Amino acid sequence: MSEPDGRLVCTDVKLRFGGIVALDGVHMTVEPREVVGIIGPNGSGKTSLINVLSGYYRPTSGSVVFDGRRIDRHRPQELRRRGIARVFQNLRLYNGLTVLENMELGLVQDMSSALGVVRATCGSIVGRRQTKLRGTARERASALLSENGFGALAAIRVGSLSYGQRKELELLRAIIEPPRLLLLDEPTSGVAHSDADVIKERLLAWQAQFGFAVVIVEHRLGWLFDVAHRVVALSSGTLLAEGSPEEVAADPVVRSAYVGS
Amino acid sequence: MVTRAQPRRSAAAALARHASDPAALLLLVLLPLVVQSGFVLRVLSLSWLDAILAMGVVVSYGYAGIPNMSQGTLYGVGAYAVANLMSNSGFSFLLSAVIGAVIAAAIGGLLGATALRVRGNYWWLVTIAFTQVMFIVFNSWTAVTGGEGGFIGIPLARIGGMTLQSFRSFYYLGLAALAIVYVVYRRVCRSRVGSAMIAVRSDETAARGLGISPGAIKIASMVLAGFGAGIAGACLDSITGYIDAQTFSLTFSFNMMLFAIVGGIASLRGAIIASVALTYVTTEVTSLVNYQFFIFGGTVLVALLVRLYLGGRSPVTELRRRWRRARGAGDATVEEPAVEVVAE
Numbered sequence: 001m002s003e004p005d006g007r008l009v010c011t012d013v014k015l016r017f018g019g020i021v022a023l024d025g026v027h028m029t030v031e032p033r034e035v036v037g038i039i040g041p042n043g044s045g046k047t048s049l050i051n052v053l054s055g056y057y058r059p060t061s062g063s064v065v066f067d068g069r070r071i072d073r074h075r076p077q078e079l080r081r082r083g084i085a086r087v088f089q090n091l092r093l094y095n096g097l098t099v100l101e102n103m104e105l106g107l108v109q110d111m112s113s114a115l116g117v118v119r120a121t122c123g124s125i126v127g128r129r130q131t132k133l134r135g136t137a138r139e140r141a142s143a144l145l146s147e148n149g150f151g152a153l154a155a156i157r158v159g160s161l162s163y164g165q166r167k168e169l170e171l172l173r174a175i176i177e178p179p180r181l182l183l184l185d186e187p188t189s190g191v192a193h194s195d196a197d198v199i200k201e202r203l204l205a206w207q208a209q210f211g212f213a214v215v216i217v218e219h220r221l222g223w224l225f226d227v228a229h230r231v232v233a234l235s236s237g238t239l240l241a242e243g244s245p246e247e248v249a250a251d252p253v254v255r256s257a258y259v260g261s
Numbered sequence: 262m263v264t265r266a267q268p269r270r271s272a273a274a275a276l277a278r279h280a281s282d283p284a285a286l287l288l289l290v291l292l293p294l295v296v297q298s299g300f301v302l303r304v305l306s307l308s309w310l311d312a313i314l315a316m317g318v319v320v321s322y323g324y325a326g327i328p329n330m331s332q333g334t335l336y337g338v339g340a341y342a343v344a345n346l347m348s349n350s351g352f353s354f355l356l357s358a359v360i361g362a363v364i365a366a367a368i369g370g371l372l373g374a375t376a377l378r379v380r381g382n383y384w385w386l387v388t389i390a391f392t393q394v395m396f397i398v399f400n401s402w403t404a405v406t407g408g409e410g411g412f413i414g415i416p417l418a419r420i421g422g423m424t425l426q427s428f429r430s431f432y433y434l435g436l437a438a439l440a441i442v443y444v445v446y447r448r449v450c451r452s453r454v455g456s457a458m459i460a461v462r463s464d465e466t467a468a469r470g471l472g473i474s475p476g477a478i479k480i481a482s483m484v485l486a487g488f489g490a491g492i493a494g495a496c497l498d499s500i501t502g503y504i505d506a507q508t509f510s511l512t513f514s515f516n517m518m519l520f521a522i523v524g525g526i527a528s529l530r531g532a533i534i535a536s537v538a539l540t541y542v543t544t545e546v547t548s549l550v551n552y553q554f555f556i557f558g559g560t561v562l563v564a565l566l567v568r569l570y571l572g573g574r575s576p577v578t579e580l581r582r583r584w585r586r587a588r589g590a591g592d593a594t595v596e597e598p599a600v601e602v603v604a605e
């Protein structure tokens with residue numbers, strides 16, 4: 001139980017904002033290497049759940065355990081250090097920085113604590129080791145960029161890329177330092193069908209290569225059912241159904257909840 | 262080779278990018294051989310200190326996004342600390358300078374720590390209030406600061422058996438301090454710490470998701486700003502031999518912010534050029550002293566208008582592009598996208 005097993009366990013997670021109940025007792029487990037899809041109507045608490053898992057929200061009650069340790073009181077930067085990476089629903093790339101610089105920021109180098117920042121700052125002033133570290137980081141970032149078709153764009157500012165490219169790039173930034181659990185909030189929203197397919201292929205390839213677990217919130221059910229091993233349906237902050245994509249798709253409760261949406 | 266992001270630019274920043282550091286330093290080292298005027302050398306030596314302070318604003322505000330209206334106060338903390346250490350405790354100049362820099366860095370860090378509690382525009386108010394309160398402290402804590410009469414009779418600095426007492430030696434003292442602080446800041450800004458600062462300034466939420474602690478980064482930027490200010494304060498002591506609170510007023514801190522903005526806010530070299538040019542013009546050309554604010558204000562206005570007009574592109578790049586186009590040559594270079602002017 002206490003050895004790092006890479007399993008995520010949510011137990012009775014509740015999240016309230018004043019009178020609004022965003023999550024109302026969610027139980028969920030994500031096994032290592034598993035890809036779990038989350039579906040549900042707007043306002044059902046999908047993003048809230050991702051926010052809890054990534055440390056942005058503290059649950060009002062209940063617990064979240066990763067690697068056998070409670071993580072529901074940890075901050076996002078600490079969780080990233082522990083291997084939980086997250087991609088937001090809206091683009092959060094740095095438009096003023098270049099593609100390569102954005103990628104470098106994805107390489108987790110310990111700046112999640114005061115000590116880490118002191119070490120990094122002193123290192124940058126004094127020297128050599130720092131430059132080397134930065135050198136390898138830059139090499140890795142460049143390599144991943146060329147492997148994924150961004151090689152020629154490395155020096156371009158992100159602000160001038162297309163929306164689809166940016167969605168892809170943000171995903172790439174999240175996995176450049178391979179996490180053990182990847183949280184994706186609507187990775188294909190606003191993206192053309194062809195681009196969504198590209199994102200799907202890349203995601204599956206990376207998942208096979210690095211072996212991380214994935215939790216995906218997604219509106220495109222067909223897309224999601226191709227990717228997910230298991231699907232969870234949320235409604236008003238509670239689990240409505242859970243099972244294989246086929247089972248959930250066939251579930252009469254889910255079907256009725258989705259009528260008209 | 263990838264160019265570092267310089268989110269906001271100006272003419273001074275553009276000029277700065279094309280000047281090579283060692284060549285510039287060599288020129289400045291040789292300058293006193295040509296310039297004999299003690300007055301000019303003294304003005305320049307003080308403008309090196311302003312440049313150090315303005316660079317501190319570049320790091321804390323230009324990079325990490327903390328509106329820093331307390332550079333003059335941190336300068337004062339360093340200056341009074343060093344004055345006391347040298348006059349009353351008999352410490353050597355270099356040791357005092359190091360201690361002064363550490364104290365100013367610590368105060369800067371404490372100020373940065375309050376940035377974690379306060380959001381956005383309130384931070385301007387916090388640093389302004391801090392500067393005003395400290396101005397009163399400087400003016401009234403007679404035992405430490407000499408009160409309104411100022412701190413008189415600071416000993417001359419001795420470095421390696423040499424007593425610094427000529428205008429020329431003051432010039433080199435300031436220049437050496439500037440070079441040291443510049444190298445430190447430049448290394449930090451170009452490292453992943455610099456990138457992390459930009460990340461925190463632009464989008465804290467995203468930065469946290471990338472494993473960066475915004476709090477630690479903000480504090481670090483203010484520690485760095487205080488560190489430079491402390492060193493500048495030590496140099497001020499030995500150049501003037503006398504300090505009083507008037508030097509560390511809000512107006513002075515405001516000017517440092519202004520120099521940094523004119524220099525392109527995220528450009529260290531731009532800040533140096535802007536500080537030296539503006540300090541020099543308004544001090545050397547004595548008939549202009551009374552127009553100081555007019556000149557400062559006007560320069561900021563022009564800098565902002567140029568930036569707005571060019572949509573964030575560097576004037577030099579823009580002129581070159583137009584020149585090429587005018588000659589009908591094909592413009593093969595990738596057009597640099599405009600950078601949005603970030604509203605604070």
Ligand SMILES: Nc1ncnc2c1ncn2[C@@H]1O[C@H](COP(=O)(O)OP(=O)(O)O)[C@@H](O)[C@H]1O
Nearest residue numbers: 017020021022041042043044045046047048049
């Ligand atoms: N920061 C917040 N403050 C107040 N209410 C919130 C906040 N975040 C989410 N909510 C509320 O929680 C509910 C679930 O929202 P969300 O998790 O964004 O749903 P989804 O992502 O499934 O569309 C909504 O009623 C929303 O208004």
Ligand SMILES: [Mg+2]
Nearest residue numbers: 046047048089
């Ligand atoms: Mg959502």
